[in-house]
Amino acid sequence: AKVLHLSKEDNTVIAVPLFYVTGLLAQLFLFIYLGGTTYIMREFHTRDLLQLIEEKEITFFHAATAIYNILLQAKDREQYSMRSLKMALCGGAPISRSSIRKLIEWMPWLDFRTVYGLTESSSPATIFPHKRIFDKQDTAGIPIPVVELKIIDNQGNQLPVGEIGEIALKGAVIVPGYWNKVQETQQTFKDGWLLTGDLGRIDADGFLYILDRKKDMIIRGGENIYSSEVENVLLEHPKIIEAAVVGIPDPVMGEELKACVVLKPGECLTAEDIQDWARAFLAKFKAPRYVEFYDCLPRNANGKILKAALKTN
Incomplete structure (x- = not known):
């Protein structure tokens, strides 16, 4: 909440399932903590979402890349007022530069940010500073204040800036392990670090670049x-x-x-x-x-x- 500068005066609409971390933790639990208002869609329909944002004057939105791409394809989107929307987060998959440009052209006032996280990180572990949106477009941002991040090789050694390896996370928002799954916990959590299975690199400014899943x-x-x-x-x-x-x-x-x-x-x-x-x-x-x-x-x-x-x- 502090990182995003949200308060009880804000509200949100959840357009993703509540059994995933984005809907449950990054929106519902966040707004319960804030004391803000949450609207939950039974099903996702483009026009219903646009109408709800306009009528309820939604200020904060968080969704998967696919939803933003669907909104950008809506030919009648300009008919709805989005002026209340102050901030929007995008995660789950990379969003193209052209989609970012179109979003900013549609809503030039919007504080649009890409984020990176996993179920095991409870919420976004990195967030993209809006002021760098055009010179750092391909990155997942920088770690939030309660998260440490490093890039490691196959032996667990930390790699220097610019080198590609597995992304490892540590911090207060990282879960301690998997319920009743000892072997999986031992494989994924090492000395307090979550081994994400994602490949990436960090640049000289501390920005994270996501390259692929190790298995992909x-x-x-x-x-x-x-x-x-x-x-x-x-x-x-x-x-x-x-x-x-x-x-x-x-x-x-x-x-x-x-x-x-x-x-x-x-x-x-x-x-x-x-x-x-x-x-x-x-x-x-x-x-x-x-x-x-x-x-x-x-x-x-x-x-x-x-x-x-x-x-x-």
Whole structure:
């Protein structure tokens, strides 16, 4: 609450399930603590959300990237007044630069921030300072005051600034372990540190960059490829609304890249168009060999893309 400068005068609407940390802790429990007002949507519908924000003069909103992308696709969004909305947080998956630009164009007064956290961190562990929104767009921000963060190698050694490794978190908001799961607790929690399973790096200013899940990193011909790097390039294409990149088995290279893409309504692209776009911005070996088109990408109830389903499709 102190980090976000919220008070009992603020209110929020929960548009995500309450059985996930975003809805339960980062909104409901936060506003119970504040004494503020919380509105809970039974189901998510774009117009219902926009109407509720306008009618109830919502001041704070927190949702998954997918919801922001859906709002940006709503052709009638300008009909609703968003002037009451002071702050909006976005997490669960990276949001593209183009989406951030469109949000700021739509609501130039909005304090929009990306956050990074896990169920095990109880709430966002890092938060993006709004004043750096245009010069640090690809980062997850800096740790909140009660969280320590470091990057470690496979042996648990802390890595220097700029090097890629596993993100480890420590602090008052980190859970002590898993209920009745001793083995999983021992594997994930080491000397008070939560091993997140996420790969990232920290820059000289202390900003965290999320690169991939360890299990989702693609190794093609001995080269490590971080799916987020390729996804960010694809999401900059003006005709693409969603993209996910996964590795699929290949008898020669070990793994090859497959891009799973959702086009904006009414748009048309070929696989070759997408591959050419990727090659224009990435090293040749990072361009996806395969492209699949989807009406929508499979997601869990919290909005995260289910990459395992894309790999087996």
